[in-house]
Amino acid sequence: MFAALPKSAHPGALAAIREIFNAEDIDRARVAIKAFEIDFGAKYPRAVAKIVDDAVAFLDDSTTDTKIEATWLVWWFTSHPGG
Numbered sequence: 479m480f481a482a483l484p485k486s487a488h489p490g491a492l493a494a495i496r497e498i499f500n501a502e503d504i505d506r507a508r509v510a511i512k513a514f515e516i517d518f519g520a521k522y523p524r525a526v527a528k529i530v531d532d533a534v535a536f537l538d539d540s541t542t543d544t545k546i547e548a549t550w551l552v553w554w555f556t557s558h559p560g561g
Contacts, residue, residue, distance in 0.1 A: 482525030483518075491518060495529070504537050511537075 480488050494514040501507035511533050519526040 482528060483522055487518065487522060491529075494518065498533055507533070507537055 483491055497510040498507050501510050511530055515530050
C-alpha cells in the first residue's frame with residue numbers, strides 16, 4: 479500500500495490511514511480519507527489517488543458501518559493479490 483510513497487512519508491501516512499481504519503463509522507472514515515487527501519495529495523498525488531480510490535471503493539462496497547478496520551484489510555488484500 480505504501481510502495482508509491484517515499485519511506486520518509488510512511489510514518490505520517492500510516493497515522494492518517496489508521497484514522498481511516500479506526501473510524502467509528504463510514505461517515506467518519508470518509509472525513510479521514512479527505513484529511514489524508516489534503517495532507518498528502520499535493521506532494522504525492524498519484525500515490526494518494528491510489529490509496530484514496532481503494533478506500534472509497536471499499537466504503538462504497540461496504541454494507542455495514544461496523545468494524546471498518548477488519549473488513550477493510552480483508553477487502554484490500556483480496557482485491558489486490560500479491561500486495
